[in-house]
Amino acid sequence: MLTTLRRIVLAFGQEPELDLALQTxxxxxxxxxxxxxxxxxLANQERQHFLLMASDGLAKESLGQVKIGFSEGLVGLVGQREEPINIADAHNHPRFKHAPEVKEEAFNAFLGTPIIHQRRVLGIISVQQKQSRQFTENEEAFLVTLAAQLASTISNVESRGTISALLKRIDKTHMRAIPGASGVAIGNCFVSRPLADLSSITPSKQGSPAQQTRRLRLAIARTSKELIEMRARMDGSIPKDTLDIFDMYQQMLSSASIGDxxxxxxxxxxxxxxALKLVIDRYVMQFEAVEDNYIRERAVDIKDLGNRVLLHLQDYQQKHIRLPDDLILVAQEVTASLLAEYQHKGLKGIISLSGSINSHAVILARALGIPAIMGVGDVPLSRFADKQAIIDGYSGEIFLAPTPAKIKHYQRLIEEESELQENVRKDIELEPVTLDGQSVELLMNAGLIAEFDRSMKHGASGIGLYRTEIAFMERGSFPSEKEQMAIYKNVLNSFKQQPVVMRTLDIGGDKTLEYFPINEANPFLGWRGIRVTLDHPELFLVQVRAMVRANIGRDNLQILLPMxxxxPEVDEALRLIHQAYSEIRQEHGEAVKRPPVGIMLEVPSLIFQIPELAHRVDFFSVGSNDLTQYLLAVDRNNERVSSLYDAYHPAVLxxxxxxxxxxxxxKVSLSLCGELASEPGGAILLLAMGxxxxxxxxxxxxxxxxVIRHISQKHARQMLExxxxxxxxxEVRGYLNQQLEQLGFGGFIRAGK
Incomplete structure (x- = not known):
């Protein structure tokens, strides 16, 4: 039986179409x-029923049609008890439910077992027989083992995991994916397919390198001109710092390492x-290996840029296409440049089959106030063609061919949302002070954008975390002190007289450099962050000197030490920082100011050493994402355990x-950088904590x-207690959502006001 089981599971995993795989x-x-x-x-959690998806023995016309409630029938009983049910005479069991459309009258014996993934029942697999008998222990063991392996295989079939794609195929009008940019839109879908795709290129050798080089340079020049035109079209529509996405594209395009x-x-x-494919694929692979979603999304930008250069290499021309009114753009992967192409053509929303909330397309969509749904998954693009749709950027829901009642409902929500956003815009330049006078400083995280506008960024009063490792990942070798200094000057100039917290090089773990590989069995508990730079003081000193030099005449730098x-790590890092500072002070005299130095609190052990640390550093910055991960022993990018990752876990709070x-x-200044700070409920709790x-x-x-300006510190403390x-x-999330609704903040977590 073991050989048979392996063969069945292997065959299932190799079949790309889940419907066909299940039937086989x-x-x-x-x-x-x-x-x-x-x-x-398969279980539909939203509708609380099991749907018959595949069968060899039941009526074919019942597939995708028969629904059994979670508390109904023998199938429901298997799901409720979360264990195998083995019955000799199913028809006489009190939980038997007769469904005439499946034509199972002849079957008496029943054995069903749950398919469980991440503690949730995804579905039920059952076998039936005409003879009234109990299935043997060996038969039961076979089916249980198969169900366990089946759950794991299904979860890895597609990036979104589990069975969502199958349910979408059954319900062709209602889908749920990842909310990317909040807001609601009603419009008409337009499907965009790429004219050029590097993945379709088969590498081959060709003569005349001089001719190929000329072709490449001409294609790059045309791509550069195209990006300049895109930026110009969007200028005035979004904040200038968001426009820097296109400067970043230009920077990549002109990067000596990529071009060379x-x-x-x-x-x-x-x-x-x-040659273009070989180089772009290598860079994409490097960035896709990074766990940090914010950094990993750079792979999408590099791939997009490569495809645009390829388009000009192949000399394709974009034909004029008639676009629908109230355009909802649908693509396999909506990129920043693709969004820019359609932004001025009546764009109301975007739907991307792949991609995440950290993509530059999503950053642009948020800046433009365009709702976005990401990671829809394994749904054919043809499903959306020429369809009217409603997209809900709060819940991630898509309604195709909506009813008049549904349209009317969402039109009212759009009006309410517009009212709320107008209120938010009125407060953007005001100070974040509670109703009873408690203030908190709001800063922004940065690292991917090439340049920063000199004005306020969405009302932020500085940079709370600048990820310096990005500059190292974009190059083919360690950047020199002069190169680093130029980058840091640009960042410090963007927030003159306001704090800019620069984290020293944080590589290792998921962030590796092609020219400095780190191979470990358990990288997240290995050589990363400050451990690397203290072992290589030559790298640390060069970076700190570049930071201190860039800060001369600006005096808004703060240095942050990761991991x-x-x-002893703090003491050694401070010694090296003092060494670098002293060297530059000898050159420039009193014009050189010693920047404040802080540490990231992201390793749980530091919670018990705060008194000692307080005597050594100027400030603390909590990295809530990693702290949560280490406290709960959960890799949030591992599908098997990611559901256990939650910053609202009582232990984390x-x-x-x-x-x-x-x-x-x-008396040490305390900040927090992480996803918790960007959520209304999380921000209120952090405000209350101090x-x-x-x-x-x-x-x-x-x-x-x-949110901060419309709540009192007293109320926030009551919520925290x-x-x-x-x-x-x-319990925590339920209570917070209830409170947000009562306070009138519900419009920040769902559609409407």
Missing amino acids: LVSEVKLAMETECCSIY DIEKYIVGGWSAES ITSL RALNIIAEQSKAH YDKLSMNGYNVPRIKW TCLQLDTVT
């Missing part, structure tokens, strides 16, 4: 178990298209509160500012 599976199981019927039901690498391949005999786990109490007692500064992506600053007494994440 039930036939294989029926044959292997020598029974007369095998069926698979492509030309090296051409000199080696490869065609321009092949600190012990006091209590740890954050202890840090705040200890920091206040020792965090001085909250750092987040710039687009979240206005709404968090509005209640949350600290709750036992589970579910």
